[in-house]
Amino acid sequence: MVFFCVLLFFILFPSYSQGADPAPAQSLPPVVVTATRTEVPLNQLTTSLTVITPEEIRERQGDLVLQVLRDVPGLNVVQTGSMGNATSVFIRGSESNQVLVMIDGVEVNSTTTGAYDFANLTTENVERIEILRGSGGTLYGSQAVGGVINIFTKKGQGPMQVGLSAQGGNWGTNREVLTLRGGVGKLGYSFSVGHLGSRGFESVNDDYANLSTSARLDYQVTQDASLKGIFNFIKGEVGLFNNNNFASMPDPNARQTTTQYMNKVEWEQKILPNWDYRIWGSLYKEHDKFSDDVDSCVFFGSPCDSFRRDIFRPQIITGEFQTNYRFEDWGTTTFGFQYNRRSATTNGGIDEAIGNFGYYLQEQFQFLDRRLIVIPGLRLDDNRQFGTAWTPSFSAAYLFQEIGTRLKASYAKGFRAPSLNELFFPAAFGCPAFGNPNLGPEKSWEVNFGVEQNVISDRIKVTGTYFHRNVNDLIEGRPIPGDPFGCFRAENVGHARFNGVEWTFAMKILSPLTLSANYTYLNWTTEDGTLPRRPHNQGNIILNYLQDALNINLIANIVGRRDDFRAASPFGNIVAPGYVVVNLASSYTLPWRFSFAKEISLIGKIQNLFNKKYEQADGFRAPPLNFLLGFRVNLGS
Numbered sequence: 338m339v340f341f342c343v344l345l346f347f348i349l350f351p352s353y354s355q356g357a358d359p360a361p362a363q364s365l366p367p368v369v370v371t372a373t374r375t376e377v378p379l380n381q382l383t384t385s386l387t388v389i390t391p392e393e394i395r396e397r398q399g400d401l402v403l404q405v406l407r408d409v410p411g412l413n414v415v416q417t418g419s420m421g422n423a424t425s426v427f428i429r430g431s432e433s434n435q436v437l438v439m440i441d442g443v444e445v446n447s448t449t450t451g452a453y454d455f456a457n458l459t460t461e462n463v464e465r466i467e468i469l470r471g472s473g474g475t476l477y478g479s480q481a482v483g484g485v486i487n488i489f490t491k492k493g494q495g496p497m498q499v500g501l502s503a504q505g506g507n508w509g510t511n512r513e514v515l516t517l518r519g520g521v522g523k524l525g526y527s528f529s530v531g532h533l534g535s536r537g538f539e540s541v542n543d544d545y546a547n548l549s550t551s552a553r554l555d556y557q558v559t560q561d562a563s564l565k566g567i568f569n570f571i572k573g574e575v576g577l578f579n580n581n582n583f584a585s586m587p588d589p590n591a592r593q594t595t596t597q598y599m600n601k602v603e604w605e606q607k608i609l610p611n612w613d614y615r616i617w618g619s620l621y622k623e624h625d626k627f628s629d630d631v632d633s634c635v636f637f638g639s640p641c642d643s644f645r646r647d648i649f650r651p652q653i654i655t656g657e658f659q660t661n662y663r664f665e666d667w668g669t670t671t672f673g674f675q676y677n678r679r680s681a682t683t684n685g686g687i688d689e690a691i692g693n694f695g696y697y698l699q700e701q702f703q704f705l706d707r708r709l710i711v712i713p714g715l716r717l718d719d720n721r722q723f724g725t726a727w728t729p730s731f732s733a734a735y736l737f738q739e740i741g742t743r744l745k746a747s748y749a750k751g752f753r754a755p756s757l758n759e760l761f762f763p764a765a766f767g768c769p770a771f772g773n774p775n776l777g778p779e780k781s782w783e784v785n786f787g788v789e790q791n792v793i794s795d796r797i798k799v800t801g802t803y804f805h806r807n808v809n810d811l812i813e814g815r816p817i818p819g820d821p822f823g824c825f826r827a828e829n830v831g832h833a834r835f836n837g838v839e840w841t842f843a844m845k846i847l848s849p850l851t852l853s854a855n856y857t858y859l860n861w862t863t864e865d866g867t868l869p870r871r872p873h874n875q876g877n878i879i880l881n882y883l884q885d886a887l888n889i890n891l892i893a894n895i896v897g898r899r900d901d902f903r904a905a906s907p908f909g910n911i912v913a914p915g916y917v918v919v920n921l922a923s924s925y926t927l928p929w930r931f932s933f934a935k936e937i938s939l940i941g942k943i944q945n946l947f948n949k950k951y952e953q954a955d956g957f958r959a960p961p962l963n964f965l966l967g968f969r970v971n972l973g974s
Contacts, residue, residue: 371467371487373701373712374476374671375661383712383732383745385411385787385802385839389466391491396881396890398922398942398965400512400533402466402488403455407894408877410839410855411470411484415870416456418957419537420510421545421575424455428470429804430835430861430871431483435753435779437473438480439487441567443601443619446480448651448679449687451756457573457595461514462529462551464491470839471804472783474728474751475714478675478695482751482781482808490553490567493518493527496973504940504967509536509544512965525555538961541589542576561607565617569599580629582904582956591629598622614660625649647684651757654678669701679757686763693754694719708736718752722760723777726752741791745802748785752778759812759827768824769817777829781808798843806835833863849884853877867910870954872899874915886926894918896953904956916951918959920944924969936971 366379367388379388387409399405403424407414416424425433434451437444446453466488473481497519504512511534518527529551537543550570557563573595580588603617627647659673673696680690699714716728732747755776762772783806790799811831817824837859844852856876861868874897882889897915902908922942931937941964948962 367465369467371469371473371485373669373699374659374673375669375701377701380743381707381710381734383710383734384747385470385745385785385804387468387470389468391464394460394463394466395924396883396888396922397892397920398890398924398940399460401455402458402460402463404944405460405466406455406468406486408855408879408892409468409470410841410876411837411857412468413870413872413875413896414455415953416957416959417954418579419539419543419545419575419960420533420535421456421547421573422577422579422957425452425870426455426486427871428468428483429806429837429857430833430859430868431806431808434756435480435482435751435781435808437477437485439477439485440569440599441490441601442487442617443567443599443621443655444480444653444677445597445599445621446653447623447649447756448653448681449649449683449756449758451480451753451759454595456575457547457549457571457597458488459531459533459547459549459571461516461531461549462491462527462553464489471747471785472728472730472749472751472781472806474781475716475730475749476697476699478693478716478718478728479752479754479778482753482779482806490551490569491518491527491529492553492555493525494520494555496520498971498973500969500971500973502940502967502969504965506963506965508538508960508963510534510963510965512967523557525553525557527551527553537576537578538963539578539587539958541578541587542591543578545573545575547571547573563605565601565603565605567599567601567603569597571595571597577627577629579904579957583906583908585905588629592627594624594626596624611663611665612660614658616656616658618656619654621653621655623649623651625651649681649683651681652679654680667703671697671699671701673697681757685765687757687761689757689761691754691757691760692721708738710734720754720778722774723754726778726780728752741795743789745787745789746785749783751781751783754778755812755827762827767822769820769826771814771824771826773827776812776827777810779808779810779812779829781806783807796845798841800839800841802839804835804837804839808833808835831864833861833868836860849882851881851883853879853881867900867902869901869910870899872897872915874898886928888924890922892920894920901955904954911955913952913955916949918949918951919946921946933972934970935973938969939967940969941966 368376369379372382372384372386389405403414406412411429413427428436438453469485473485500516502514514531516529531549533547535545552568554566575593577591578587580591599621601619605615607613629645655677657675662670675695678692682688695718697716702711711733714730718726728750730749734745736743760772760774764770785804787802809832810829812827813831814825815828817826839857841855859873876895878893880891895917899913901911901913903911924938924940926938944963951959953959
């Protein structure tokens with residue numbers, strides 16, 4: 338707390354902090370690619386997309402991607418316990434396996450569960466994160482029913498910059514990061530390695546260790562052609578204190594280790610000034626290992642019969658070609674095709690692979706000096722398992738330039754291919770196979786209507802979006818007719834409907850002080866009446882103070898009541914209480930100059946500032962107050 342008192346002193350007496358250079362103002366809107374697969378200014382989109390910028394990641398000191406995703410409207414992030422435990426993301430009420438997650442355009446969803454576990458994904462080499470809220474099925478195919486989360490790696494250029502940071506705090510929490518980026522001639526390079534660890538806050542078996550490495554090389558072969566290589570590696574190991582939640586007792590030695598690799602090579606070339614293409618291939622591999630010692634494994638108070646070890650090896654191989662042709666300043670045609678092969682092997686009996694070809698076509702039309710933008714699109718997927726799926730979309734936006742009002746509307750279809758678990762999960766525990774090879778895809782359609790309004794020379798911005806989504810043929814476990822043990826099999830029988838409204842507000846109160854807030858109301862209906870962990874009301878309030886060398890960031894995450902299922906006996910559906918969690922982050926750049934460093938900053942943050950006792954998922958206690966204090970050094974010239 339002394340650290341933050343010192344920072345408060347520099348707010349009250351700003352003359353002591355004027356030795357550092359002021360932060361450069363950002364005058365142009367960010368350029369994004371996820372919404373259209375082409376570079377488009379954020380203020381010209383026809384769909385709902387949020388960008389988490391590198392400045393915001395730095396201000397909030399988000400060590401993990403999941404920490405900064407909590408601040409995005411329409412997203413609910415649920416972690417089952419301490420740092421390193423399984424973490425799911427829901428967008429506008431969608432299932433977590435209906436959210437497509439990509440790193441530099443490479444799909445990283447698990448082929449077995451269909452979802453991506455955000456527990457181990459760190460931010461040290463992240464340039465920005467783009468979150469498309471709403472179906473992206475036309476451009477991205479399966480999993481994009483709820484939306485797309487695309488994480489981009491930093492590109493190296495210019496003089497060499499070396500960064501080093503180290504932090505420590507309570508519960509044995511520690512964070513160390515080394516970054517190196519720059520350019521030599523035609524070659525740009527970016528590299529990072531980071532470690533995040535904690536002994537946890539529970540009594541036993543709650544420790545966590547994460548080692549992450551990221552590298553990117555960009556080579557400008559000619560003025561019009563470039564070659565790019567990207568590599569990401571993550572290894573996380575965590576003690577599963579909550580593994581025996583169903584028996585209302587801790588597990589002293591259940592462990593999980595997750596290793597992820599991502600490799601991508603991409604060639605991009607401009608054929609003519611208005612015609613370009615890119616071709617790339619990637620490999621994503623995951624190795625998940627779970628183990629539990631027989632001496633401590635307990636099932637309803639009785640020892641388990643044997644030592645348990647589960648091993649999962651999901652893998653995705655992808656190849657893609659995309660070309661863009663621009664018609665002067667009024668239109669862009671995008672065409673591409675993609676092949677991916679999703680596979681998995683497990684020690685439980687799955688050893689399967691499924692191939693899919695996807696073809697997409699999109700037109701972007703700009704009329705009336707870009708005040709009117711119209712974007713139709715169409716995609717065909719040819720899946721080896723279930724056949725074909727068509728996913729059309731249409732979106733438009735119109736800007737009333739005189740009053741600063743932009744109206745947006747969109748319609749889109751989407752689908753989710755069955756996961757390998759849903760198709761091929763074998764017989765277990767005396768039950769026939771849960772997997773059903775005859776499953777078809779889950780299908781969706783949605784409409785969105787939005788308005789954006791700038792007020793007082795863009796000092797205030799307000800947006801509102803209404804969304805409606807129908808999902809049919811949901812894959813659910815249903816009782817097997819005639820089975821005496823009440824066993825289940827996956828079937829296309831579910832249906833869900835979602836309606837909601839998102840509001841965002843951003844205001845520049847004073848030159849150094851900004852306020853932003855968002856609120857999402859979600860209403861849903863299903864056949865059985867229950868969708869766990871999808872709150873009807875949630876939002877965020879963010880205050881950021883940036884004056885010369887000093888930055889203070891205060892965030893309140895607000896999550897309302899929501900349905901859940903009880904993790905321990907007696908099992909059943911419950912209504913979980915809402916909660917408000919406040920996080921604080923701050924940094925101060927020292928005003929003195931050093932011969933060995935360009936910049937030295939003191940950094941610190943407090944997660945769960947008021948030590949709120951709450952659970953994101955029933956039976957899984959969320960972390961209490963956790964602080965980290967340290968420094969950040971920039972060794973660039």
